Amino acid sequence: MKKSDVLKKAKKAREAALALSALSGDKKDRALRAMARAMRKSKKQIITANAKDVADAGKLVQQGKMNKPLLKRLILNDQKIEEMAQGVEAVARLENPVGKVLDAIEMDENLNLYRVTCPIGVIGSVFESRPDAVPQISSLCLKSGNAVILKGGSEARRSNQVLVKILSDAAASIPGVPQDAIQIIETREDVGEMLKLDEYIDLLVPRGSNEFIRHIQNNTKIPVLGHADGICHEYVDEKADLKMALRVCLDAKVQYPAVCNAMETLLVHEKIAPRFLPPMIEKFRAAGVEVRGCAKTRKIVKDVKPAKEEDWTTEYLDLIVSIRIVNNLQEAVDHINRFGSAHTDGIITASRSAAQKFMDGVDSACVFHNASTRFSDGYRFGLGAEIGISTNKTHARGPVGLDGLVIYKYLLYGNGQTVADYSGAKAKQFTHKPIRKSKTKIL
């Protein structure tokens, strides 16, 4: 695609975003249901396009240029399409995140100020391979009134193209929904162009490997929502319930090790380490986990491999765990703030005050007491849907649902007031009274 074509798409997306922002929740939900219906109706077309992608990918697997799990995630069949349609319908059932009154204040009589949620504008979504991300991200963006420009993995090129065509046509079949609400770009070069369009694109939501996310973060001025690493910790305090600690730490490591909220490093208070580590390491090994430990750990369990400095900053995403013994809670907190990725970290302790000290001190998006780090997830948190997990320090943090795809605007309703009335010697005074929530229907 030519440079100018990406720019054209971005300009159209901005136009579409302005139209989407004024759309009622009902219209958006009708568009979403139309999208689900269209996917079911066009099953054959989707599967035909997907088969070509899969065939090409199959050759890559044979040539050793692609791994099998990636190929498997690429395949769309009847069941997968039905799941995608149901996912879009589930988004339709969520509460409309736009138009919520966050604050309402009477500045003076007949001068009422409302802070109201509204869409962000244009979202850029860059993701790897899996074509099921197309309906998922498109539906979340539409529900929140944002236009979206998608770029998927090149392996799924034909599948993604067909899906975007089906989804955007279906959405636009509802009067008022613009055709350009959901668009797609194709090549790596297109992404490079998109990253420059901070004038038109308001937020990037990338999904993929750490390296991929970091590349995006380092090459754009557009705000990026997401996280690169997920280096999560559990800290077993001196006052931990040992049985609970064994169960939770095993879950945090082995329940699904390939994901960002799995534990990578286990920190243990030195007082409890001699009792806790032998059974813990036995459990890890029984589950096929490779254990790497600090010098103190290796004094307690002799045949543990040594952990190097770089282990503390490595996201294994695999059945590997590093273990470090700390002198006290503060040392655990310091280790996490220094080496962690500010994603999710937990403490196991029976002491409420120790828990609170840990939760105040750890500067991470999610801090857990007596629970597995694996709970860090939008669905488990009850957000209904998740656009991603953010380790940013602004806008949205932790698992991000529809709320992370909206911002707010201030709406002020007056009857001809001027600032001159509130200035100088005879200045009128502001009342600044909160308006009761029950009265927050604006007009």
Added chain:
Amino acid sequence: MKKSDVLKKAKKAREAALALSALSGDKKDRALRAMARAMRKSKKQIITANAKDVADAGKLVQQGKMNKPLLKRLILNDQKIEEMAQGVEAVARLENPVGKVLDAIEMDENLNLYRVTCPIGVIGSVFESRPDAVPQISSLCLKSGNAVILKGGSEARRSNQVLVKILSDAAASIPGVPQDAIQIIETREDVGEMLKLDEYIDLLVPRGSNEFIRHIQNNTKIPVLGHADGICHEYVDEKADLKMALRVCLDAKVQYPAVCNAMETLLVHEKIAPRFLPPMIEKFRAAGVEVRGCAKTRKIVKDVKPAKEEDWTTEYLDLIVSIRIVNNLQEAVDHINRFGSAHTDGIITASRSAAQKFMDGVDSACVFHNASTRFSDGYRFGLGAEIGISTNKTHARGPVGLDGLVIYKYLLYGNGQTVADYSGAKAKQFTHKPIRKSKTKIL
């Protein structure tokens, strides 16, 4: 200052931020009151340092290298110092923005999730000239539990240095408040270094000219809170109350033209223009405003200067207004979304439905009905204090108070739950019940 010194300060600021984040509201308020007392006690020292800055600036004015208003804003005297102290005390009286429970949900029995406000971390504040920004920004950052690195104008170098020394010593006199909570850097080169430290600095809050802000925005990966331009509009609808429109538009232009929320362009519906524009332009001229108009405007009032295309994108910050006649409301909305700066825009109309169409359609931080754009301000909005006005589409928008200096973290309290319990054939179900606000005291 050497490169490595800015880095050292940033590292110290991060340490300080971790300590500040766990500080109680009471301690922070005690530190703020100590800061106010210290400024009063050290008046002489402040005035002595300031006198040297003022003397140097006086020479620059004589040489024509600095304008007089800038010199005037530089001067600190007894009254100014008292005002600064009172400003810090006013911040102490505001509600603690940290530790507020935003959401609380029971994920399951004894598995309770809280979304709680917390500080962002390290704020970088770069501003021009005025030394009174030092106590103001420092107090807002401390109140919100953030460490701050300040860089003021070189003209105020000595004043700023003394103020930072007094404020940080006073704050650190309260046990638990770190010495490095408030730091200062000196040179333009230091700022260049600071802009690179996205690993340590979480948010930049620049204040100054459009050019200055744009320079910051274009040269850092750190999120920037603020706005470059303030190109604000009033649109006089066909159904406007003419007397109200005259009064509000005059206020929006002349009450204080040098600020970002003053009106720069006036849009007028063609049906009302023949009746509205002659008296409006007469009023503008009586107030010393230069009027520039589109071709249609100049047919109605003959001796108006022609407005050029570039007038629609110019922030005059002066007694100049550009006027454009539009065919309808949508054309006004389109003009604002195309040429405006998404800061503050208003409609004057007696029609509620026209107002709502305008407020839905205009993609600006603040959209007003029958009120002067000049109301767009943190104090007038009742935020208590203002760190700046943001035209960003993420994090914070419009006038930003203490709420814009905090983010949130998720705190999960369990009793040993694992994700394995909620997976597979015998999976436990999440309850996802909201926890009543009255029960949101966590521990």
